[in-house]
Amino acid sequence: MPPPDPWERLRAATRARIGLGRVGDALPLKALLEFQLAHARARDAVHAPLDTGAIADAIRPAPSVIVTSAAPDRPSYLRRPDLGRMLDPASRAALAGHETAAGYDLVFVIADGLSPIAVRHHAVKLLRACVTRLAGWSLAPAVIATQARVALGDEIGECLGARMCAVLIGERPGLSVADSLGVYLTHAPCIGRRDSERNCISNIHANGLSYEVAAELLAWLMTEARHRKLTGVGLKDDRGAILSERGHDRLE
């Protein structure tokens, strides 16, 4: 029997690309192609357009509104994060039609962010898991947003008169995970909110946080936020669950 390969045990401890071997100084072809495939998938995840109609269909009969940011296309979106934080005028007008006298307790924004693939894979399922935990809350129509950054939710919330905004958004893809979803919760959303005024749950994907765990945490945060009238650094998850403050760096 051949002696066991020590890399086997070491590989079990990390996803890092260790023990790849060498041809001369170079990477063996198999490892090179695997890397290229992972990079290609990550890039495809960034550039694939979000099928907003499919998302709207999937959440029916719940109502939804489709909006876009002021970034006209993907290259502009990547170069100009400021445009991704602003609604285009037509979208602002579309949202104005949904305003009500009483306002809403909460609006969910489903935003493509840097990984539309993450939204396609996880957003609707996470939304369902959240909604079942929010009996008694008045929900605005879900807003499906393209070329969107997190802060677009501030203007959306303001337009709709929502008292809280949860942005479900595709996170910056890595080589190992290209479809990770994040959620950013903002109390009293309005233009100019700072990132320190939001709570973030990141890493929602097949090998990360499950829909149920994420939804449970989000519902807890929402309840606390409504009670304490704030989100952000003043609202820590004292249940001891995962609350990543680093999530924003990864996204923006």
Place this chain on the structure above:
Amino acid sequence: MPDYVSAFHGERHRFADLREVLAKASPRRSGDELAGLAAASDAQRVAARSVLADLPLRVFLDEPLVPYETDEVTRLILDTHDAAGFAALAHLTVGGFRDWLLSYEATPERLAELARAITPEMAAAASKLMRNQDLISVASRCRVTTAFRNTQGLAGRLGSRLQPNHPTDDLRGIAAATLDGLLYGTGDAVIGVNPASDNVTNCIALLEMLDGLRQRHDIPTQTCVLTHVTNAIEIMRRGAPVDLVFQSVAGTEAANTGFGVNLGLLREARDAALSLRRGTVGDNVMYFETGQGAALSAGAHHGIDQQTVEARAYAVARAFEPLLVNTVVGFIGPEYLFDGKQIIRAGLEDHFCGKLLGLPMGCDVCYTNHAEADQDDMDTLMTLLTVAGVTFLIAVPGSDDVMLNYQSASFHDMLYLRSQLRVRAAPEFEAWLERMEMTDRAGRIRQLEPRTARLLAGPADAPA
């Protein structure tokens, strides 16, 4: 007040102030466009360069880009300026300075003597009048050596930081990646982990594991957990093994405030690290990272273009005699450096400015998945930087950082650079590789079967 008007080749261009001249003279990049500072046309860019070229070099002493009264980085730059040394350059224009740097008179000895007479703004201004080959040529003549348990920056040497990050700071995972890197002969500059959690107890566990590994194999290198400087102070207070104190720094007081640091805090941390006396061949105890775009993203750039404000961060770094400094050039994303071309240019500029100012300048040759860049661009940049004499590069297993989700250079890349450009690891580290029977007779790293490597004899079982 100089006149900022160009009539270069009959086209008239007017610029409001020194900051605008510098910004509009910069090669095109997305961060300056995002800030609304970039030239409106290529012709305007060249006109700005012609204005910049004719300005007296001392304009940067007379007209601080950020007011002396309100910015401690400006005060640091002006208060520590070597006025006596500057006398040799005082008659020059910015263009004349650029030409002098490229002349045969600018020898390594002369450049080293003048490092403290050159301000970050002077270095940045000269770089804007240089092509990539000019940046390489001058940087390669700047020799900066530093030392802790080995000597970095000697001629013909290329250091490497072994970066064994793990998404949950799993000690076995980090040890596994560290062993992988050591088997490629990387890690002489530092074995440095970015912790996923800044929790002090967690950082101490990482430090103790790395220090144990270093001691077990008697590796002449230094370890570092890249946590905030205030954490490092607390970690040292608790008696944990801190070789190097790390901090990200930027080029304005406001941007440093955004990082939660100031010059006094950095001084306090350095004093604490010096008092531990852990270095064996030197006492450079600081490690800094910087990167174009940091000041703008903190809203603290004061209308200065991103390359010039980046160079100001090097004044902060050099005040603390660091062992290592590196720009994390492609990490921040395409809104600051859009594609491979912009990342490559920025990497060469940062290295040039850092070296000219007397820093042991390294680079994290890297990109994110939403930038228009790939491994081919990184091959180009790491090759050019090594030709330029870069002090060290960052290396991760298979170019894939599984914690920070970006791509950096790999352990394989360090082998390629050594073979191709005939550069070697730090001498003390190289001697250790020989003792460990990891090199062949030609000095190349042997391709060891894992089970035959002396390094793997125990450590796989070490961190429980």
